Amino acid sequence: MDDEQIAFDERGLVPCIVQDWRSGEVLTLAYMNEEALKRTRETGEMHFYSRSRQTLWHKGETSGNTQAVKAIRYDCDADALLALVEPAGPACHTGERTCFHRGELTPTAPHESLPTLERTIADRAATRPESSYTTKLLDDPALAGAKVQEEAEEVVRAAREESDQRVAEEAADVIYHLAVLLRGRGLSLVDAERVLDGRRAER
Numbered sequence: 625m626d627d628e629q630i631a632f633d634e635r636g637l638v639p640c641i642v643q644d645w646r647s648g649e650v651l652t653l654a655y656m657n658e659e660a661l662k663r664t665r666e667t668g669e670m671h672f673y674s675r676s677r678q679t680l681w682h683k684g685e686t687s688g689n690t691q692a693v694k695a696i697r698y699d700c701d702a703d704a705l706l707a708l709v710e711p712a713g714p715a716c717h718t719g720e721r722t723c724f725h726r727g728e729l730t731p732t733a734p735h736e737s738l739p740t741l742e743r744t745i746a747d748r749a750a751t752r753p754e755s756s757y758t759t760k761l762l763d764d765p766a767l768a769g770a771k772v773q774e775e776a777e778e779v780v781r782a783a784r785e786e787s788d789q790r791v792a793e794e795a796a797d798v799i800y801h802l803a804v805l806l807r808g809r810g811l812s813l814v815d816a817e818r819v820l821d822g823r824r825a826e827r
Contacts, residue, residue: 627661631703637673640705642715645694646814647739651715652723654683656705661696668693670709689713738813741800745807761804768805775801 632638636658642651654672656664660680663671670683670691684690691709698705716723732740748758761768779794799813806812 627658627665629702630661630698630705631701632657633703637675638703638705640672640707642670642691642707642709644739645708645710646812648735649722649739650724651691651709651711651721661705664693664696664707670707684712687713687717689715691715738799738803741803742807742812745804749807758804761801762808765805765808768801768808771801772798772805 630638637655638657638661640654640656642654643649644651654670655675656671657673657680660671660673663680663682667682670693672681672683673679674681682690690712691707692712693707693709695708696705697708711721714721716725718725745758748756749762752759752762761771775794775797779791779798782790782794803813806815
């Protein structure tokens, strides 16, 4: 679909949901007009239209928290947009990662678990607290590799001999240790997901 087919409302606006390209987390809801969409296409960074100020604005222009566009999608009626972005910082003016940080926050949604885990591991990699088990693994790649192997063997044993709950617990241990191992190599679970995406045609 071409941008010309977007169904702007009577004010010349269309709502745009902004979603993290890597994690799938919804970051914000804003509005765009034709000029904002055009500037977004031209610059590769999100531009919106402020309904309160009645002016165009470039996300992150003053804060540095820009949002690099990876893709823009339309809904079935072309009257709402979905922007997949790589954020350079918090989406919310409050400093929160997402504007949707109020309301019913627990239990967390399943898709939030892995991004939260990877951000925690990244923080440990940056700050290196001495008491952290994650720091210990990051400082010893051989240990991290051995733990992945050990936990993989544990999940296989659990699948053969134990309850579904134990299988889930052991699988969680594998995922955690694998995420740390990948971080130690400068990689993330997203890199593995990209490989899986490339194999779709082979299945």
